[in-house]
Amino acid sequence: MKLTGFQDTVALITGAGGGIGAALVRQLLDSGCTVIATDVHAPGLPDHPRLHVRALDVTDAAAVDARVAEVEAAFGPIGFGVNVAGLLQVGEVTSIDDAHWRRVFAVNADGVFHLGRALARVMTPRGTGAIVTVSSNAAGVPRHGMAAYAASKAAATMFTRCLGLELAPHGIRCNIVAPGSTLTPMQTGMWTDDDGAQRVIDGTPSTYKAGIPLRKLATPDDIAQAVMFLLSDQAGHIAMSDLYVDGGATLRG
Numbered sequence: 001m002k003l004t005g006f007q008d009t010v011a012l013i014t015g016a017g018g019g020i021g022a023a024l025v026r027q028l029l030d031s032g033c034t035v036i037a038t039d040v041h042a043p044g045l046p047d048h049p050r051l052h053v054r055a056l057d058v059t060d061a062a063a064v065d066a067r068v069a070e071v072e073a074a075f076g077p078i079g080f081g082v083n084v085a086g087l088l089q090v091g092e093v094t095s096i097d098d099a100h101w102r103r104v105f106a107v108n109a110d111g112v113f114h115l116g117r118a119l120a121r122v123m124t125p126r127g128t129g130a131i132v133t134v135s136s137n138a139a140g141v142p143r144h145g146m147a148a149y150a151a152s153k154a155a156a157t158m159f160t161r162c163l164g165l166e167l168a169p170h171g172i173r174c175n176i177v178a179p180g181s182t183l184t185p186m187q188t189g190m191w192t193d194d195d196g197a198q199r200v201i202d203g204t205p206s207t208y209k210a211g212i213p214l215r216k217l218a219t220p221d222d223i224a225q226a227v228m229f230l231l232s233d234q235a236g237h238i239a240m241s242d243l244y245v246d247g248g249a250t251l252r253g
Helices: 019-030 061-075 098-123 147-170 196-202 220-231
Strands: 010-013 034-039 051-055 078-083 129-134 172-179 242-245
Touching: 010 019, 010 061, 019 034, 019 220, 034 061, 051 061, 061 078, 061 098, 078 098, 078 220, 098 129, 098 147, 098 172, 129 147, 129 220, 147 172, 172 220, 220 242
Parallel strands: 010 034, 010 078, 034 051, 078 129, 129 172, 172 242
Antiparallel strands: none
16 A cells, blocks of 8 residues: 655654654655755755755744744645654653753653644644654653653643644644654664663663563664654544554553
8 A cells, every 4th residue: 555645745844854854754755745854953864856954943932933934935835744853861850950851841842832833823724734743652651761751752742632632623633653762863872882772672670661572673764654654645534643663662552
């Protein structure tokens, strides 16, 4: 089955500079979208006639509103919006200072709110559109040393579901993809040696972290493909869903 509904659609992506975001940009371009790829610094991606890169700090509400307006004026109505921008800072609760907490929430939760609100304002009058938030399986399962990250992703997840409830009557679908451990710099940055991947696959009983039943880490393309499905016509009756793509690591759907 070939996914449909992408040809000539304008897609706005945050966090497109690498990993899952860059993989999603490639797949959207291959499917016929015009893609506006944003990151806190304009992402360095291969040239493509339908690719337009922009800088965007998702923590700045005014900047998000201005970027959405610029995209709509320059490239046409935004049909897809995907929140990929994310920040991971680890540390036990007693070591987290206020600046750490606020920075993680500013990117992971406030950023999703800023883009979701801006897109809702332009999509609602048209009665069409799809928004996907790339959250985390940590939003639904406690993680040792990741309280700020997990809490911010839980906030982003519930915001997206609430947004979806408000927008569904207008024909706009909002959904979440919740990745587990994925081969990105965010993941490998937590490893201290060459056995990092195997430890993630095996799990860490001392911190109550289960392993991955599929015995492998996800790739950025694995997560991007799940996003593509939720954007597609084939997911036309799916709204407010929270799709875990973690190889069974959280032992839930």
